[in-house]
Amino acid sequence: MASNLIDISEAAHRLGVTMITLRRWDASGKLKPVRTFGNHRRYRSEDIEAIVNSVEVVQSVKKNASIYCRVSTKKQQESGNLLRQRERLVQYCIDKQYTVVNVYEEVASGLNDHRRELMKMFRALSDTDLIVVENEDRLARFGYSYLKEFAKSFNVEIEAVEQGVKLQPNEEMVNDLVSLVTCFSARLYGARGGRKLKQTIVKTLETLEQERGESCENNHESDSSQPNE
Structure with missing residues (x-):
């Protein structure tokens, strides 16, 4: 009889579920474990196989x-x-x-x-x-x-949810980059040096963003001034 008993880890592996799911089944009466003298759960192999072969039961498992x-x-x-x-x-x-x-x-x-x-x-x-x-x-x-x-x-x-999708370079990624550079600068030059470098990077990025905006605006005005053909 004992040779037909398996522990909760093995039972979960055979069923393809987690141990917490097995405990939930125990509480609901769907599966009845055998208790050892040390109060550990053991499961009958035939009970586990019956569930494995029951497509209806397996499909009803909620994660x-x-x-x-x-x-x-x-x-x-x-x-x-x-x-x-x-x-x-x-x-x-x-x-x-x-x-x-x-x-x-x-x-x-x-x-x-x-x-x-x-x-x-x-x-x-x-x-x-x-x-x-x-x-x-x-x-x-x-x-x-x-x-x-x-x-x-x-x-x-x-x-x-979005498999294989990486976020496009944007404000969020820039902020992450600033945080990374600041962290390593603080380690090299101390907290004060890290803050100073962060201020420099942020100011540079703001300047680049402003110049990009002005460039886009100038291009838009240039396109608008062209005569229609």
Whole structure:
């Protein structure tokens, strides 16, 4: 009899679900484990195989999803970008019939490796089946593959709504670049040196943006003055 029993990790692997899903099934009575003297769950192999072979039961399994939303600046948050991002991801989960168990939101650079909500989410991987993000860059500018592999070690998948999409160079990416340069400058020259370099970079970018705007305006006026042929 004992040789036909498997532990919760093996049972979850055979079923293609997480251990938290198995515990949920136990609570609902869908699956009845055998308890050891140490009060550990053990499952009968024949019970697991019966579920594997039951297409109807497997298809009825709903996944628990954690949503992660991020914007780089307060300006983006105040303009409603963070709220709209959350609404899109919640609707996506509804369409996919995922159960949203947690929503994590924060305003931080994608290069920041000390994001409070990101850390909080990864500490709670046992509570979810998958993480839903708008695209890879929302989770991290660099190191996305490492985060994905770490989550996978807990049988948690990361699902990007916009598969393979990278954010285009824009204000957000510029802010990330400024943050990166400032960080390394502070390490080399101290906090004061980092702030000074940041001010220089920001001023240079503002000047370039102004010159670009004036150039576009001049080109527009030049085109408008040309006679129609």
